[in-house]
Amino acid sequence: MKSQITCWFLCFVLCFAGLLIVGCQASPPVLPTRAETAVSSIPGSDPSQASAPATPVTATATSEPPAGPPNIVLIVIDSLRADHVSAYGYGRATTTNLDTLIAADGMRFEHAISSASWTCPANAAIMSGIIPSRLESSWATVGDALPRRIDTLAEYLQDGGYYTAGFITNTCISRNHGFAQGFDVYNQDFLRREDVDAYNQVDAAEINALVLSWLTDEWQGTRKANKPLFLFVYYMDPHVVYAPPAPYDTLYDPTYDGPFTSEGFDVGQDVVAGLVSPSERDIEHIQALYDGEITYWDSQFAWFITGLENLGLRHNTLFIVTADHGELFGEHNKWVHGTALYEELIRVPLLMWYPGVIPSGTSETPVQTFDLMPTILDLADLPSPQDVDAVSLSPLFRGETLPARTIYSEVDAAPSTDHWSAWIAPDTDLRSVEREGWKLIYHVGSPAEDELYQLETTSLYERDNQIQAEAARAEQLRQEGMVWFARE
Secondary structure (H helix, E strand, O other): OOOOHHHHHHHHHHHHHHHHHHHHOOOOOOOOOHHHHOOOOOOOOOHHHOOOOOOOOOOOOOOOOOOOOOEEEEEEEOOOOHHHOHHHOOOOOOOHHHHHHHHOOOEEEOOEEOOEOOHHHHHHHHHHOOOHHHHOOOHHHHHHOOOOOOOOHHHHHHHOOOEEEEEOOOHHHOHHHOOOOOOOEEEOHHHHOOOOOOOOOOOHHHHHHHHHHHHHHHHOOOHHHHOOEEEEEEEOOOOOOOOOOOOOOOOOOOOOOOOOOHHHHOOOHHHHOOOOOOOHHHHHHHHHHHHHHHHHHHHHHHHHHHHHHHOOOOOOEEEEEEEOOOOEEOHHHOEEOOOOOOHHHHEEOEEEEOOOOOOOEEEOOOEEHHHHHHHHHHHOOOOOOOOOOOOOOHHHHOOOOOOOOOEEEEEOOOOOOOOOOOOOOOOOOEEEEEEOOEEEEEEOOOHHHOEEEEOOOOOOOOOOOOOOOOHHHHHHHHHHHHHHHHOO
């Protein structure tokens, strides 16, 4: 695809012309702020009904196979760990709309693992089907997290006749970092707003309004709508800072009066540095704020699905909801993300809804989020590339099994002590290798720190380090990992 010199030259000419056009355009449109959207978008004033849409939405599942290539809606929620999603058995009803609209009639993957524990490499793997180390995606290479030499999911879909549109709210997956490859529209207008940065994020109501407005004004009724649609929407709500709008800020912990408010915890840097130490009661509140963000997102998810339904984009549409990574709240004495490879950080929700093709139910098969790349291409009836690390999950939809496989994840150390990531990145490069319920976390260059666990079914998933008692098993997994991560 990219070996054609002529194509490269044409792309260069078009991109240069596009830059000239953009440079001559007026200022970007003024987008609504969180304060302007949060209160007006809350479905009801009663916090007990916080996640219910004002107009009930019902799943439109059918057992009849759809005709023609499906529209594809890929939703990625930053920092959402699986065990805080009510569809995965969480004690709080954080995601009742997601549970009803997608999980109830879709397939829920109980053991979905991200390739990395922070945003850039995790999303690069999802979009490429290739592990971060082969992409050379790390703390040191954020500017080229998804290299231009890589053929992406959006490029394959675009070549296969899809109209491709992405709406993002995280600088880590911006156009500058390679993520716009293959998208006809890649909207990152929110990143131009002065009050938006890596932590002061755009909320769900704002991005939903932008996406639905674009679908109504720009896509529907034009020649674009004659093609199947690939829609990629990226949400930031559960990411630090945990500051859900009212009433979600007090939904799960209305009586707390301690220091770890949204502002007190902030992005967690003082906690990570050991300058302050939250008590158990403080941690309860921090998690309540996080869960409030999730429930707020879920309330807006209902409005989003209603908008798609009104536009005729619910039928013959493949819906996928997942996360780039999870989050830590003091487990293993670690916080937030990008700092380790424990399950709380890399086990994420993965839900797929495509009635007539994907059966409803639960899959216990260990999978990885980057498996979405070949899986989506299969479901779109397009050929999958042969040089990816991911595997298609399509056999599971036909009642078949996947061959036994090993699950891998990775996170690199900061490139230097003065690098912007040094406050959160691990001291050494970390690699995890999981097979048949056993998981090795090995510290590259520091074998004395290696960890081996027989995984538990709930958090803490890694409880008893058996690196000494199971030395032979650990060495076998280590050798397997070294081969895997050394590939080019």
